[in-house]
Amino acid sequence: MPSLSKICSSFCFLSLLPRSRSRAPNPQAMAALRRFSSPAILPLRRFAASCPFSATAGDDQAVMTVETSVPFTGHRIDTPSRSVETTPKELLSFFREMSLMRRMEIAADSLYKAKLIRGFCHLYDGQEAVAVGMEAAITKKDAIITAYRDHCIFLGRGGKLIEAFSELMGRRAGCSKGKGGSMHFYRREAEFYGGHGIVGAQIPLGCGIALGQKYSKEETVTFTMYGDGAANQGQLFEALNMSALWDLPVILVCENNHYGMGTAEWRAAKSPAYYKRGDYVPGLKVDGMDALAVKQACKFAKEHVLKNGPMILEMDTYRYHGHSMSDPGSSYRTRDEISGIRQERDPIERIRKLILSHEISTANELKDIEKEVRKEVDAAIAQAKECPMPDSSELFANIYVKGLGVKDQAP
Numbered sequence: 001m002p003s004l005s006k007i008c009s010s011f012c013f014l015s016l017l018p019r020s021r022s023r024a025p026n027p028q029a030m031a032a033l034r035r036f037s038s039p040a041i042l043p044l045r046r047f048a049a050s051c052p053f054s055a056t057a058g059d060d061q062a063v064m065t066v067e068t069s070v071p072f073t074g075h076r077i078d079t080p081s082r083s084v085e086t087t088p089k090e091l092l093s094f095f096r097e098m099s100l101m102r103r104m105e106i107a108a109d110s111l112y113k114a115k116l117i118r119g120f121c122h123l124y125d126g127q128e129a130v131a132v133g134m135e136a137a138i139t140k141k142d143a144i145i146t147a148y149r150d151h152c153i154f155l156g157r158g159g160k161l162i163e164a165f166s167e168l169m170g171r172r173a174g175c176s177k178g179k180g181g182s183m184h185f186y187r188r189e190a191e192f193y194g195g196h197g198i199v200g201a202q203i204p205l206g207c208g209i210a211l212g213q214k215y216s217k218e219e220t221v222t223f224t225m226y227g228d229g230a231a232n233q234g235q236l237f238e239a240l241n242m243s244a245l246w247d248l249p250v251i252l253v254c255e256n257n258h259y260g261m262g263t264a265e266w267r268a269a270k271s272p273a274y275y276k277r278g279d280y281v282p283g284l285k286v287d288g289m290d291a292l293a294v295k296q297a298c299k300f301a302k303e304h305v306l307k308n309g310p311m312i313l314e315m316d317t318y319r320y321h322g323h324s325m326s327d328p329g330s331s332y333r334t335r336d337e338i339s340g341i342r343q344e345r346d347p348i349e350r351i352r353k354l355i356l357s358h359e360i361s362t363a364n365e366l367k368d369i370e371k372e373v374r375k376e377v378d379a380a381i382a383q384a385k386e387c388p389m390p391d392s393s394e395l396f397a398n399i400y401v402k403g404l405g406v407k408d409q410a411p
């Protein structure tokens with residue numbers, strides 16, 4: 001048993017760890033980011049020069065080959081090639097989709113501050129490349145399940161802005177009929193199984209979905225997403241063990257944004273090499289700020305798990321906002337750290353630079369896309385505000401399966 005004085009001194013030690021609101025760079029946090037993700041930090045200004053291109057300008061379907069920002073790092077597996085095939089059309093769609101996601105999250109921040117969104121709300125800005133890269137590699141028959149940072153995953157699954165904003169504001173037109181809120185977005189018709197508030201709880205559920213897929217023999221897979229904080233939980237290892245025993249087609253996607261609420265990964269994880277956490281299960285570390293690297297890794301993982309059973313993908317990413325709306329996000333990390341990542345690794349800027357350096361579009365054309373996106377978001381908000389709240393008769397509906405305890409449920 002540790003002595004009381006030892007326990008007290010470790011708490012005192014914790015209280016001395018960098019938590020100040022000082023604007024000076026937080027040396028420990030910066031060192032941790034460098035230690036665990038420095039290979040992924042490729043300055044964007046050097047990035048354009050590193051991309052070979054073989055398409056003729058003007059042909060939006062021409063196949064071009066682009067190098068990922070950094071090589072993949074593998075655990076018990078040979079890594080995929082860094083050369084990713086794409087097209088001008090795909091790059092423009094990445095730009096548009098990520099801009100739309102970013103704008104939606106910024107607007108959600110304002111709506112929350114105006115008290116039109118209540119309760120919990122976790123934003124995804126900074127992490128958009130994971131959502132769009134993953135979608136580019138799979139079909140809507142493959143399943144996705146995630147935690148509470150789910151708005152952009154929903155859009156990626158084909159969800160509409162009006163459904164997203166309505167859900168956020170508790171309106172009837174929301175994707176969960178206005179009864180789930182920010183943490184419980186679903187889109188069953190596109191195999192999106194939420195939206196879960198209990199850290200890690202979606203992991204065994206995702207493995208269960210993959211068990212169903214194995215039975216169905218439809219050659220589909222499940223992407224089970226969780227954070228670096230959740231990666232320290234026991235249920236990940238239990239679910240992984242069974243998935244590996246049964247060769248389930250599940251890809252465990254650890255979105256490593258380097259913080260679990262206000263706790264930096266190096267304070268919470270003895271080994272932050274999350275791609276190796278599966279031990280006997282292969283893993284890949286991916287630059288989660290590079291949509292093309294994410295696409296390449298997800299395509300590779302889908303092929304692998306259909307033949308061999310589970311695999312872990314660690315996406316090295318970053319969230320710009322605080323953990324949730326109650327966290328300003330700057331008490332446990334410096335503003336310099338956040339602006340450094342924005343400057344060096346921003347996923348939208350990476351794609352913008354690629355489009356410009358290969359003269360796929362002009363800077364003004366990209367600005368026009370951003371203007372359109374703003375208008376689209378504003379229109380969806382205006383529409384959602386007009387939408388009624390759910391009827392009070394809905395309060396007890398969809399709680400039990402019909403016939404189990406409650407009569408006359410609404411459909």
Ligand SMILES: Cc1ncc(C[n+]2csc(CCOP(=O)(O)OP(=O)(O)O)c2C)c(N)n1
Nearest residue numbers: 149197198199227228229230257259260261
């Ligand atoms: C079982 C459980 N424990 C604690 C919490 C409170 N909590 C909510 S989010 C969070 C941090 C999770 O961090 P991470 O998995 O890295 O995901 P991120 O928020 O960074 O996306 C915690 C501790 C919770 N919701 N559920």
Ligand SMILES: [Mg+2]
Nearest residue numbers: 227228259260
């Ligand atoms: Mg995290």
